[in-house]
Amino acid sequence: MLELAILGFLRDTPLHGYGLRKRLTALIGHVRPVAESTLYPALKRMETAGLLARATEPGAAAAPRHVLTLTEDGERELRRRLGTPERLDITDENRWFTLLAFLRHLEDPAAQAAVLLRRLAFLEEPSSFFLDGDRPLRAEELDDPFRRGILTVARATGRAETAWLRETVAALGTGATASGR
Amino acid sequence: MLELAILGFLRDTPLHGYGLRKRLTALIGHVRPVAESTLYPALKRMETAGLLARATEPGAAAAPRHVLTLTEDGERELRRRLGTPERLDITDENRWFTLLAFLRHLEDPAAQAAVLLRRLAFLEEPSSFFLDGDRPLRAEELDDPFRRGILTVARATGRAETAWLRETVAALGTGATASGR
DNA sequence: ACGCAGTACCTCGATCCCGATGTATCGTCA
């Protein structure tokens, strides 16, 4: 998730670590803060892997800034992660939102629609949250208001997102282009 | 999150590792599967910490089953985690749902309401997902349909959950008891 | 007779993540 966001932000514009951190914090920080001690090693990792290039730009304010740019391999990797996401990217809300935030970089509307359809398929899978022994429990059987709340909220979320997904997939299909920018 | 769920399930009834795994998979597995190699070390950790007791029950089917029970320390720890959750338990949806799934074990309606109010306060915090330089961008300024989707879905979810929270807090307050069971 | 899926438990190594801590400069407010 972190790496996807880094690739996505750098696809927009070169940034130094600190600027990246600001954007990451705005995107997912309110839900899951990103520690500096996670970001910098990640950048090093990705640089070693050839996804990022680092241009040291001395002076300015305080320490020398390392301006990071996406390499061609990095762009390819971004497209790969967006176009053929792993299951967790589809199922986990945080990861899914991160992916959505950069899906426009996929460019091909059909490929974008395919990704949205995977999420739609996941949302339409029946899911049972609680078991009584081995038997799954339905919402109406729960006398726990908090557990009922989980189901209530999950259903409302599912409905809203399903509607948005269908709408957007349709728009992508008709060529009523949703490519933006 | 894992440990909270373990404490919560064992509060309901003693279980062996495999049964625990079944329940964990039902609760959060569709979003984030729990690997066995995460569960068993976690159980060992918690047993060492004195939160769990293990009764070896030989035979039955195949390998000897280790039936796990919550100790008194374990119950105290569960109440502590439910009553004074850390920020991540409030902000991260997965963790929050896990907490909700066991909030009834807190028993005191006022304490339950206090936890719900923390989530409510978080949902009412203004949040900006995207930056243009340093300036936060509002939904209407986005020409990216996917990013607009993030905001659309997040708003719908927020509204549904806020409504449910207010309702439930009110019910807890009036003593129109929501304690269930 | 054999394989395979399910039940049930466990270990190892690689990787990732995080809190604490350190370095250094700049601008602002008191």
Added chain:
DNA sequence: TGACGATACATCGGGATCGAGGTACTGCGT
């Protein structure tokens, strides 16, 4: 003058997580 917060980068150690693999038995289908 001095404290503080923001900018900017980095390391270290401890801990959590995971995939791959291993052990062992039962029961079903073919």
